[in-house]
Amino acid sequence: MSDRPLILWFRRDLRLSDQPMLAAAAASGWALVPVFLLDPETEALGAAPKWRLGLSVEAFGKALEGVGVRLVLRRGSALDALRGLVVETGAGGVWWSRLYDPASVARDTAVKAALKAEGVEARSFAGHLLHEPWAVETGQGGFYRVFTPYWTAMRGLPVTAPAVAPTGLRGVERWPVSDRLEDWRLGAAMNRGAEVVARHQVVGEAAARSRLGAFLDGPVDRYGEMRDFPGVAGTSRLSENLTCGEIGIREVWHAGLRARDEGRAGAESFLRELAWREFSYHLMHHTPEITRGNWRAEWDGFPWRGDNPDAERWRRGMTGEPFVDAAMREMYVTGTMHNRARMVAASYLTKHLMTHWKVGLDWFADCLTDWDPAANAMGWQWVAGSGPDSAPFFRIFNPGGQAEKFDADGRYRRRFVAELSGAPGPEALAYFAAVPRSWGLVPGQAYPAPVVELAAGRARALAAYGAGKA
Known part of the structure; x- marks a missing residue:
C-alpha cells in the first residue's frame, strides 16, 4: 500500500480498546480514514436498534476526535460508498471487523470480492466474538447443536488479551466530506418514544466500562441466584453495549475470569451466559436459516397462528397477565427486557396464544435497543420449541407461577404496570408516554381481563402439540 491511506469501515465495533482491526491499523503507521456507512442493511434495522446505534455512532465520533482523527459518515450502498471514498482519498485498502448475520455476510463477501478485483486491499478482522463461529468444533469436525458440550469445549480455549486503546492516530491531510448524523434521522421511527427510552441508555465505551465495573463490584457475587429476578439489579445489563460494540467481548470475558479467580461466587455463571452469546453466533453461522425459519424442519407444519388480535394485545402490554405486560412495558420504557421476562413473554405468545414465534421475533427486532440477530433468533426458537437446544414444547411457562417465583413481592409488575398500583411510579x-398515540392508552384506564385463561391456553397448546406428534 506504500503510504496510501487506509479506510477503516466501522459497524458494530464502536470502541477504541479491545479492537483488533484498529490496533493493527494503528501499528501500520498509515494514515487512517474511519468511516461509518448508513447502507441498506443498516437502514433495515428496526426503530429502536437503529436509533440506539445512532447514539453509539455519535459517542464514537467524539472518541475518535480525542485521538486525532474524524469519523466520516456516508449514506448509500456499502460498495458504492467505499469505492467513492477510495477515489477521494487515494486509499489503498479497506478494513473492517466481521459480522455474521446472513445479510452482513452477503454484503461483505460482495464488497471484498469487488474491491480486490479493483486492486484495493480488502481485509476483515475478528473482533465481535471470543472465537470465530467456525473455530469451536466437535471431535468429528462438525458444529455443536447443544449448548452444554459447546460450553465444555469452548471454556478451555484461550482468549486473546484485549488490545489497549491507541492514544493517537494519524489522519489524512484533507478529510473527505462527511454527512451530518442528524440529517440521517435515525430515530425518526421512534417518534415520542425516543425521549422516554433515552433516559435508560448507557452510551459509549467509557460508560460501558463503568457499567461492567459496577457489576463486578457487587452484583456478580449473587449473579447465579439473582439473575432470574427482574425486580432486582442482578445482571450486568451490558447487552446494549455489546450489540453496538461499545465494549469488547474479550475485555468482558477476562474481567469475568479475574472475578472467578478471586472467588466471586457468580462469576462462573456470568461466563457461562457470555458463552450462550457465542453459541448463538456459532449456530447462526452454521445454520443461517435460524434467523427466519424453523431450525427443526419438523415444526414447519405446526399450526401456529400468524399475526392476530391476541398478538396485538401482547404487543401493547395489555394481555391481562401482569408479568407478561410488565415485560412488554419494560421494553417500551427502557429499550430492553429482563431475560426471565423475555422467556415468559415469548412462551405466552407462542404457546398460550399459539402465535408463530416470527411475530414475536420481528417485534423484538423493532423495539429492543439491545437487539442482536443471533441471540434474538435463538432465544425465540428456544422458547417456542422449534430451535436448537430448545425447551420442549410441553414446557410452558405459567406467567402466574413465574411471577410467584421470581417476583413474589410484585415489585417488577408494579414498576411497569400502572394499573396495579394506586400510586404508580414514573x-x-x-x-x-412512550407507546404510539394510535393505541389510545392513557393513565387511569382499567386493567384488561386476561386474553385467555391460563389453563385453557396451556391445554390448547398441548392438544396441538399432541396432534402433531400423532
Missing part, C-alpha cells in the same frame, strides 16, 4: 406512567 416508569409505569412513562409507558403511556
Whole structure:
C-alpha cells in the first residue's frame, strides 16, 4: 500500500480498546480514514436498534476526535460508498471487523470480492466474538447443536488479551466530506418514544466500562441466584453495549475470569451466559436459516397462528397477565427486557396464544435497543420449541407461577404496570408516554381481563402439540 491511506469501515465495533482491526491499523503507521456507512442493511434495522446505534455512532465520533482523527459518515450502498471514498482519498485498502448475520455476510463477501478485483486491499478482522463461529468444533469436525458440550469445549480455549486503546492516530491531510448524523434521522421511527427510552441508555465505551465495573463490584457475587429476578439489579445489563460494540467481548470475558479467580461466587455463571452469546453466533453461522425459519424442519407444519388480535394485545402490554405486560412495558420504557421476562413473554405468545414465534421475533427486532440477530433468533426458537437446544414444547411457562417465583413481592409488575398500583411510579406512567398515540392508552384506564385463561391456553397448546406428534 506504500503510504496510501487506509479506510477503516466501522459497524458494530464502536470502541477504541479491545479492537483488533484498529490496533493493527494503528501499528501500520498509515494514515487512517474511519468511516461509518448508513447502507441498506443498516437502514433495515428496526426503530429502536437503529436509533440506539445512532447514539453509539455519535459517542464514537467524539472518541475518535480525542485521538486525532474524524469519523466520516456516508449514506448509500456499502460498495458504492467505499469505492467513492477510495477515489477521494487515494486509499489503498479497506478494513473492517466481521459480522455474521446472513445479510452482513452477503454484503461483505460482495464488497471484498469487488474491491480486490479493483486492486484495493480488502481485509476483515475478528473482533465481535471470543472465537470465530467456525473455530469451536466437535471431535468429528462438525458444529455443536447443544449448548452444554459447546460450553465444555469452548471454556478451555484461550482468549486473546484485549488490545489497549491507541492514544493517537494519524489522519489524512484533507478529510473527505462527511454527512451530518442528524440529517440521517435515525430515530425518526421512534417518534415520542425516543425521549422516554433515552433516559435508560448507557452510551459509549467509557460508560460501558463503568457499567461492567459496577457489576463486578457487587452484583456478580449473587449473579447465579439473582439473575432470574427482574425486580432486582442482578445482571450486568451490558447487552446494549455489546450489540453496538461499545465494549469488547474479550475485555468482558477476562474481567469475568479475574472475578472467578478471586472467588466471586457468580462469576462462573456470568461466563457461562457470555458463552450462550457465542453459541448463538456459532449456530447462526452454521445454520443461517435460524434467523427466519424453523431450525427443526419438523415444526414447519405446526399450526401456529400468524399475526392476530391476541398478538396485538401482547404487543401493547395489555394481555391481562401482569408479568407478561410488565415485560412488554419494560421494553417500551427502557429499550430492553429482563431475560426471565423475555422467556415468559415469548412462551405466552407462542404457546398460550399459539402465535408463530416470527411475530414475536420481528417485534423484538423493532423495539429492543439491545437487539442482536443471533441471540434474538435463538432465544425465540428456544422458547417456542422449534430451535436448537430448545425447551420442549410441553414446557410452558405459567406467567402466574413465574411471577410467584421470581417476583413474589410484585415489585417488577408494579414498576411497569400502572394499573396495579394506586400510586404508580414514573416508569409505569412513562409507558403511556412512550407507546404510539394510535393505541389510545392513557393513565387511569382499567386493567384488561386476561386474553385467555391460563389453563385453557396451556391445554390448547398441548392438544396441538399432541396432534402433531400423532
